[in-house]
Amino acid sequence: MSSPxxxxxxxxxEIxxxxxxxxxxxxxxxxxxxHELGFDEGVDVELLHRAPFGGDPLAVRVxxxxxxxxxxxxxxxEVEPAARAAE
Amino acid sequence: MNVAIANPVVALVGNPNAGKTSLFNALTGSRQKVGNYPGVTVERKSGRLALPDGRIADLIDLPGTYSLTPRSPDEQVTRDAVLGHLSGEKRLDAIVAVIDATNLRNHLRFVLELRRLGLPMLVALNMVDLAERDGTSIDTERLASILGLPVIATVAVRRRGLAELGAGLAGVLRGETPAIAASPDSDVTLLQREARTIANAVMLAQGTQRRWSQRLDGITLHPVFGPLLLAGLLFFMFQAVFAGAEAPMAWLAGLVSSAQAALSSALAAGPLRSLLIDGVLGGVGAVIVFLPQILILFFFILCLEQSGYMVRAAFLMDRLMARVGLNGRAFIPLISSFACAVPGIMATRTIDSPKDRLTTILIAPLMTCSARLPVYAVVIGAFIPTTNVGPFGLQGLVLFGLYIAGVVGALVAAWALRRTVTKGPSPTFLMEMPKYQWPAPRDIGIGLYQRGLAFVQRAGGIILISTVVLWALATWPKPPADWNRPPLEYSAAGRIGAALEPIFRPIGFNKEIALALVPGMAAREVAVSALGTVYSLQGVDEDHAEGLIDRLRGTWSLPTALAFLAWFVFAPQCISTLAVTRRETGGWRWPAFMFAYLFAAAYAAAGITYWTAVALL
Structure with missing residues (x-):
């Protein structure tokens, strides 16, 4: 277990x-x-992009x-390291 | 019972970006009816689908939504239609749930929610080709047996699976698949988990996740190249609008003037000839020549929307929009407003924060709509030389500058509004970024056809009427025999212009401009046809070969022309915009406010431009 x-x-x-x-x-x-967009506990997310002009908003793969x-x-x-090995 | 009444009503329902509209276009072709739902400005698209058993189904394309819990007026329509609560809409006989095969986990959740309604239903598993290309393989039969619903694999853009869909729909309408006991839960989290379980069970192989789409994002969302690409695309778009439309516009203008010449020789001089030549052809003709430019602009906007780039643009712009109190989502309605503020204001329905939505509505008319294009085109054509600055034409650069002026004006207005009349908490920004898609020529074609038709209908309707009314006002009363100035000055229109002139004289406008602004209330481009009517009636003898551009060149000073352009950057006069604002905000308060603030801004901008130009030139 690692900290969230x-x-x-x-x-x-990073996934x-x-x-x-x-x-x-x-x-x-x-x-x-x-939830309708797919966020839920146990689902993998990956940070894909940060927007220009200050890094906000984020584009995240869910x-x-x-x-x-x-x-x-x-x-x-909150996230923790992916259960499965990253691709 | 009459066959026409007995047509079963079938709705296409699905998440945004499921390819629902492409499927609708593929099924119904261009024989679509575009209207509005009563009371709301949500576009209602319907068409006919011939089923293999000989029946005709009325197909409705409902707005895309993520669930039956609406967050915006658009989604409310879908919910009401599906539940049979929508006034003026017949109860649905069946639903076609359109889902994206590359995004099964998310889209299945909505299918589960729809299934609870117990309506006859069929699932169109769309974009199976893209799923296959990603290496995803789906067991359609297994999916059908788990869901208890027929599942048809389709590729709307390639017309694959359409016959099977029709056959499946005929079966569903015959009641071949009994409504099944639905899952008991309506909780989003539980439905979401059930959807994931089903998706995992039916996916035989799971592909890599659209690496090419993500690689493209690496460029389009790049902190440096992304914004440069966006600026470049917009710049290219506006250059193309001017350069690409030149030839067809000249051809249309030629057509109008040869029609005028033919009428002129066919008819005896008199009120009828004057009405047809000066009123109808001079007025409507002056507007219709801008059809090529409007189609080119819409072509770009449709391509940007359908390719998925528009959402990327919203992502890039969110930070800047946040500084003036808006969010990136407002970028899409604002870009649509470059075509026309009416669909732009209607597109604000996807914005869920009311304050944010109101601000976007109020600044939408500052985006240079295509109706202003005719005005800009005439004045730029008359007063800006066709020289080149580097590789770019000066005329195109001036046009680009006017668009930029509108955008800057909108940002300043939003900043000011958010601190005063629409004060409130800063909104959130949360939206799906669909995968990139090559825009389907059929969808672009149908979109262009519908918008081109709407423009021509406007030219044939409101513009024609206001042109004829203006012609009548400009023709009567006839001056007495000893009147030695242009007859126009004696007419009713001339007197209205003279009465208004003192208001506009300080900002460099002449009587003719003051006069043209009045019918310009109906639609901005009417100002051009009004100028066309006014100036062709003002001539001592009919010389219709001489275009409006040459007339203006001879009668306006350069500062007046520039002030006129500046006026139109803000141009508050557009009845359609005010009407749609009233409908969307539920009263006259906001349209009245919009008119007042835009009028003040237009007046100030034209005045400053005029006096600066007079001082410098």
Whole structure:
């Protein structure tokens, strides 16, 4: 077990597994949309890109989907090193 | 029962980016009806599909949504239609759930949610070719037996699987697949997990995740090359709008003037001839010649949308948009507003924060819409020399500058609005970035056809009417015999212009401009046809070979022309924009505010431009 980290602290191309989503920090609708876009505990994420002009928002791969989200929201998602070996 | 009434109603439902509209286009071709749902401005597209058993199904393309829990007005329409609550819409007889084979885990969740409704249903597993290319292989039969629903593999853009889909739909409508006991849970997390389990069970091989799409993102989202590429694309787009449209525009203009010449020799001089030549052909003709430019602009916007690049542009722009209190999502409505503010304002429905949405609506008219293009084109054509600056034409550069002025104006306005009238918490930015796709020629073609048709209908409708009204105002009353100035000055229109002139004189506008701005309220491009009507009636003798451009060159000073351009950067006058704003904001308060602030900005910008130009030139 290693300590949880935040998506924005991942290096580009690094794959990690979502360990917790702080749903209390979100309004219910946004929390729902996160799930509709595929975020969930146990799902792999990969940090793909940081936007120009300051590295916010982030482009993150979740499952087979690429999702753009701001750092402020990504901070509510904790990750830990991927269970499986990275490709 | 009448056969026409008995047509079963079938809706295409699916996540955004599932290829739903491509499938709809492939199934119905160009015989589509585009309308609006009553009370809301959500576009309703319907078409007909002949089923193999001889029946005709009415197919509806519902707005893409992630779930039946709506977050925006668009998604609300889909939910209401699917649940049979939408007023004016018949109850659905069946649903075709369109899902992306390369994104099975996410899209299956929505299928599970739809299945709970118990309506006859069929799943179109779309984009199977892309899944195969990625190395993903899906056991369609297994998926069908787990879901208890027919599953048809399709490739909408290549028309694969359409016959099977039709046959499957006929079967579903005959009630061959009984509605099955649905999964008991509606909780998103549980549905999501169930979807993942099913997806893992039916995927025989799982491919690499669209490496090529990600490699392309490496360039388009690059911190340095990304923004440069975006700026380059927009610049190229506006150069193409000007350069590429030159030949067809000249051809259309020739067509209009030869029609005028033919009428002129066929009819005896009189009010009818004047109405047809000066009113109808002079006015509508002046607008219709801009069809090529509008089609080129829409071509680029459709390509950017369908290729998936538009969302990347939103990603690149989010940080800058955040500085003025907007989010990257507003970038798409704003880019659409370059074509027309009406669809742009309608596209703000995808923005979920109300304050953010309102701000975007209020600044959307500052994006230079295609209706301003005719105005810019005429004035630039008349007053800006056709010289080159480096590899670029000066005319194109001036046009680009006007677009930039609109964008800067919009950003300043957003910044100011967010600190005053639309104060509120800063919004979030959360959106799917679809995989890149080569735009399908059929989808681009249908999109262009629908937009071109809408433009021509506008020219034939509101523009024609206002042109004829203006012609009448400019023709009557007839001046007395001893009137030695142009007859126009004696007419009703001339008097209105004279009454308005004092308001506009300080910013360098003449009577004719003041007059043209009035019918320009109907639609911005009417200002051009109004100028066309005013100036062709003002001539002592009919000399229709002489175009509007030459007339303006002879009668306007350069500062006046520049002030006119500056006015149109802000140009508050557009009834359609104000009407759609009223509908979207639910009252006259915001459209009135929009008109007032844009008028003030236009007046100030034109005044500053005029007096600066007078001082410098």
């Amino acid at each position: 980290r935040l998506i924005e602290r991942l290096s580009r191309g 990690a597994t979502i360990s917790a989503i702080d749903r209390a920090g979100l309004d219910p609708e946004t929390a729902r949309r996160l 499952g087979n989907m690429v999702v753009a989200l701001r750092c402020s929201m990504a901070r509510l998602i």
